[in-house]
Amino acid sequence: GFQDIFLAMAISIVLVFLVVSGSLGSLRDSLVILLSLPLASIGAFVGLAITGRSLGLPAMMGLLLLIGLVVTNAIVLIAFVQQLRDDNFSVREALVEGGLVRLRPILMTAFTTGLALLPLAAFVGNEGGGIIGEDLATVVIGGLASSTFLTLLIVPIAYEFMHSTLPKVFRKK
Numbered sequence: 365g366f367q368d369i370f371l372a373m374a375i376s377i378v379l380v381f382l383v384v385s386g387s388l389g390s391l392r393d394s395l396v397i398l399l400s401l402p403l404a405s406i407g408a409f410v411g412l413a414i415t416g417r418s419l420g421l422p423a424m425m426g427l428l429l430l431i432g433l434v435v436t437n438a439i440v441l442i443a444f445v446q447q448l449r450d451d452n453f454s455v456r457e458a459l460v461e462g463g464l465v466r467l468r469p470i471l472m473t474a475f476t477t478g479l480a481l482l483p484l485a486a487f488v489g490n491e492g493g494g495i496i497g498e499d500l501a502t503v504v505i506g507g508l509a510s511s512t513f514l515t516l517l518i519v520p521i522a523y524e525f526m527h528s529t530l531p532k533v534f535r536k537k
Contacts, residue, residue, distance in 0.1 A: 411506020
């Protein structure tokens with residue numbers, strides 16, 4: 365039931381955090397990347413509201429699926445920003461350049477994933493995924509849409525805050 369899905373979500377978030385932290389070597393960047401998760405829930409719930417679908421187990425399974433999907437956009441962006449920082453770009457320069465260079469791959473990945481799920485979300489009964497597939501696909505499409513656009517906006521702001529603003533605040537003490 366719902367308890368199992370919530371437990372699976374919690375475990376998934378911890379696993380994603382551990383993998384991202386190990387891969388990027390930065391707890392700070394891992395936290396910035398995890399910020400993309402709540403951004404997905406916005407679109408997921410808007411998608412359910414627009415289509416008149418409810419938050420049942422299939423929709424919750426879609427939210428679980430989103431945990432792995434939405435961090436990808438933030439990882440693609442932040443990993444490239446890290447490379448640019450290693451090449452002596454300032455935080456702001458790395459974010460601007462990283463956003464420009466990674467914009468197209470991020471949009472293409474999200475768009476093609478959402479497009480692939482559209483038939484499952486749109487068709488009823490034997491022609492599509494039925495009630496289970498519809499709710500799951502609606503959540504994933506909505507979550508991908510909101511997280512993609514908000515990740516491109518919010519994640520760079522959070523990254524700059526964590527790497528520029530926050531260190532200055534602690535240095536002044």
